[in-house]
Amino acid sequence: MIPELGHQPDQDEEWIIVKRGNRQEKIRLHDYDDIYKIPGLYEQVFCQRLKCNSHRVVCDLLEEARGDMTDCRALDFGAGNGMVGEEIAKRGGDLVVGVDILSEAKEATERDRTGIYDKYYVMDLDDPDDKDIEKLKQYDFNTLISVAALGFDDIPPKAFLNAFNLIQNDGWIAFNIKDRFLSNNDDTGYKDIIAGICEDNLAILRKKRYCHRLSLSGKELNYIAIIGRKIKNVGLDELL
Ligand SMILES: C[S@@+](CC[C@H](N)C(=O)[O-])C[C@H]1O[C@@H](n2cnc3c(N)ncnc32)[C@H](O)[C@@H]1O
Structure with missing residues (x-):
């Protein structure tokens, strides 16, 4: 071709x-x-x-908004090979649990960042079974973090909302997303979902547009990092 x-x-x-x-x-x-x-x-x-620094950018913003990471019980969604978990642990987070859809991500984390996560699950939160949800509920998370994992063929909106609903009310929500997916050119569904949760479910405290990484041709690929506090669970039927 x-x-x-x-x-x-x-x-x-x-x-x-x-x-x-x-x-x-x-x-x-x-x-x-x-x-x-x-x-x-x-x-x-x-x-x-490609100069990607999003794992630090999102964790910096989260730490700045919280003031301190000591009581942070985080679900790292789309955890990959553990770079975000490592940042949370470095900053003194109490607990970090990774979830990714790929067994290769878990294997790479165990190989390259041994002991960073309190637990790492390979799960599909787009279609979770009750047992998966029960396993995650036991951690009583007060923070959801998802870096470089929303949109494209990665985490779909329903899976993101299922993760959102696992966080305590008043807990912290930290994520980044490509700027295009919050614009009128969005084809992932995230623009409407984020606008929808901002009405009743999430109070945004920090929003930062920055260069997530360069493309292979050297062009800046810009993302928006968002930090907020959860108000209440999302009704999936209302938003999807
Ligand atoms: C670009 S990597 C980011 C990894 C890590 N968050 C980081 O910042 O280095 C995106 C990750 O999202 C994961 N992912 C994609 N779809 C997913 C889904 N439906 N559920 C959970 N993880 C998913 C991929 O397997 C991949 O590990």
């Missing part, structure tokens, strides 16, 4: 070639399962080359 002249790939279409011995492998940057299998590749590509 020959790409159209001048086609700028969206960020979920970007790919790299990884050389392993005398084999070359094409890996899409959003094929996280393949990326996590290679120790250090996620950090090298996203953090070192």
Whole structure:
């Protein structure tokens, strides 16, 4: 297939070639399962080359809004290979539980960031069974954090709302999302969902637009980080 002249790939279409011995492998940057299998590749590509710093940006804003992280009992949703969990632990969080849909994410976390999470679950919160919800409820979370994981083919709105409903009222909600997904060009459903929860369910305290990372061609990819306090559970039937 020959790409159209001048086609700028969206960020979920970007790919790299990884050389392993005398084999070359094409890996899409959003094929996280393949990326996590290679120790250090996620950090090298996203953090070192493409200057992604969102795990720190969102945690900085959360810490600033809370004043202190000591009683933080966090659900890290879309936890990947554990960079957000590491930030929370470094800042003195009481507890951090990771959830991701990929077993490769859990395996990479256990391999590269051993002991950071109090528990890490591979689960699909888009269609959770009662047992999964009961397992997560036992932690009595007062913080939801989700970094670089909403939209594209990643966490869908229903799964995000299920995670939101696992947090205590008055708890903290911290996430980032690509600016386009909060604009009229949104095709993920997040624009309406975030507007909907801001009416009755979430009081926003911090909002920051910043460069989440560079594209492979060096263009800034901007995200919006949002920190707020949960007011009450969302009725999924009302919003979806
Ligand atoms: C770009 S990575 C971000 C990882 C981590 N939060 C960070 O900032 O480094 C996105 C993560 O979201 C996860 N993800 C995608 N869809 C998901 C879903 N439905 N439920 C849970 N995790 C999901 C992916 O497996 C991947 O690990």
